[in-house]
Amino acid sequence: MNAFEIHGGKPLKGEIIPQGAKNEALQILSAVLLTEEEMTISNIPDIKDVNKLIELLGDLGVRVNRLNKDTYSFQAKDINLDYFKSMEFRAKGSGLRGSIMIVGPLLARFGKAAIPKPGGDKIGRRRLDTHFLGFEKLGARFQYDADTHFFNVDATNLTGTYILMEEASVTGTANIVMAAVLAKGTTTIYNAACEPYLQQLCKMLNRMGAKISGIGSNLLTIDGVDQLGGTTHRMLPDMIEVGSFIGLAAMTESEITIKDVAFHELGIIPSVFSRLGIQFELRGDDIYIPTQHTYEIDTFIDGSILTISDAPWPGFTPDLLSIVLVTAAQAKGNVLIHQKMFESRLFFVDKLIDMGAQIILCDPHRATVIGLNKAFRLRGIEMTSPDIRAGVSLLIAALSAQGKSIIHNIEQIERGYQDIELRLQALGADIKRIQANPTLH
Template identity: 55%
Template sequence: MHKFIVHGGRPLSGTIKPKGSKNEALQVMCATLLTEAIVTINNIPDITDVHSVMQLLTLLGVQIVPLGKGSYQFCAAHLHTDVTLTEIFRQEYAKVRGSIMLLAPLLVRFKSVSVPKPGGDRIGRRGVHAHFEGLERLGVTFCYNVDEEAWKAKCTTLSGSYILMPEPSVTGTANIVMAASMAKGKTIIYPAACEPHVQQLCHMLVAMGATITGIGSNILTIEGVAHLSGTVHTILPDMLEIGSFIGLAAATKSTLTITDVPINLFTPVWSCFRKLGIRLEEDDNSLHIPFQPSYHIQKEIDGNLLSLSDAVWPGIPADLISIAIITAVHAHGHILIHQKMFESRLFFVDHLIEMGARLILCDPHRVHVVGLGNAYRLRGTRMSSNDIRAGITLLIAALAAEGTSTIANIHQIDRGYEQIDQRLNALGASIERA
């Protein structure tokens, strides 16, 4: 198993370009199953979660042709109907959470499919009830096979319906949108997730011939069509990678410029870091983080302690909370950070405490950070990560700390960040992959 050996305490400088959005890539690649025509997707990140979904598509019979760096053609004209029952498919399916978004396209093509539990980050309970309840409203029936640890899903036909979502699940919304786009009649989804990558999936489906209105809102109306055609689609830059670079610049007191940034689209991300005292300078499609010898956490308008929490879009993304914590550790002031969605996501802060961070894990969902700014430096240590965002947070902590740190289990970081060691070393970091 690979690990990072990080020599910390070095300020970084330079320009970095974010890779394509991981979450968008997984959705739009699954959507290529909805048509027999060729779909070309550009700006796909070279990360292990993407490789896993590509492998699943290949097993299903999708022809994937590389066109150049980050660009691929997908053709799902000839699929293997029984491959989902094979052990190799089950093993690959269990590697990545995004595999759950194959469910709706496979039902559209096969009418019956068997799928095991999806994989992904171990950050607490991640139910699939939003997927199943929505698809049931469209006419899908589910049966769980205890011996095979898999769900059998089947439908005679998909029919539009009003779907009251139990929660605005991003992947649940994606699955239902894909199924509804080829169901008979009208489907209304409320409250639908409206994150940028969900919007992008909807725009791609519209380009393929789907009829979807309300894109960007929490009410989606879909008129099903009988056929979808091919298209060319370009994936947005990854807003979570951009957020990670902002936190990195702040914690290491570096000067960074991030290019190819859709400034207006990711406003909640900028709002999060400005509340932590970070200066962000916007210029067309780039973001500049200047050197700040110190930064101060804002207070509430009445002078009380600032509380920061994740929320559905356009709130602060849950995946940014870990980055906000390490940013706050290096700020001046106090903050209560509330991670609402997953009860096991904050346990990585034990490593930060061992490094000397002044914080208290109040309960599985809340952490009180006492930012000491320049008064205290973190120290290098040995650590390991159980999920993508905790992994990049620990890497930021190691780069900001005095001394040498070792980070194990770095395949978690590789799942979401393409060649992160090489890209940061080009900015002046010292990261060895061992």
């Protein structure tokens, strides 16, 4: 099996360009099913989850043409709806959580869809109720077959309605929006997600002929149209990569410039890392991080320990809490990390503790980090990546640690980070891919 061997403790230097946004890509690529006209999408990340979805679109009958490394054209003119019934579809769809995103477009355009229970990260319960309750309010009927683990949905007459979402789910909002753009009448979605990636989807749909207002707020109004046309679209840079590289620079005492970050789309991400004591400069649309031998965690105004927690946008994204946690391990000061949304995402801290970090796992949702202030270096160990974000957090820890680390199950990391070892090598990191069987679990 593939693993990374890392010899850490070395400062890095140079420029790095964040890939296109993974979470945006899964929405945008699914939206090509809404029209039979050609769509051209650029800045697509070359990662496993996205490539699996592109392959799935091709299997459905979408004409896929790769124009260059990050740009594809798509034309969903002849869709094979019988493919839903195949065992091949069941196998591919169940291995990719993002496959749920094709349901909304298929319901809108063809009135029916089926999807196997999707896979993905093992980071706690990730319910699909929000998606299906929204479809149901639009007039869809769905049935879950517990024997085959298939969701079957029928929506021959979608009609606009008022939807109050029980949670501000990004993928749930995106799926319902894509179903509603071709529904009859007006759909109002309250408590909608308003992440930049969702805004990107809505803006693209409007260029295709949709009528969506309220973009950027939690109240979306969608006037259904008869059909949509083609357009071009460019993905935003991946904000999770940007945050990951900020943490990497601080942990490894490196001088790094993160290029073309779309700074004004990052929300409070830069300020959260600033509260950890990390210095940076905005140079044009680049983030420059100087070498820092120490960084000190802020406190609240009354002097109490800082708490960093996740929340729906414009709150702090849960995908970066793992990065904040590992970065805080070498800061001066203490911080409480509160992961509210996924109850298993902090379980990777046992590996950090084995490396020498001082972390108290209070419960499945909270961890207290007691910063070492680099008085003691983390030590390299052998470990296994449990999910995408924890995997990159462990990778950052290994790059800052003394000695050799081996990280197994790097397929998880590669689901979300494109050519990660090559880009780190370009910064001077001592990392290589090896074949190794894990001896630790």
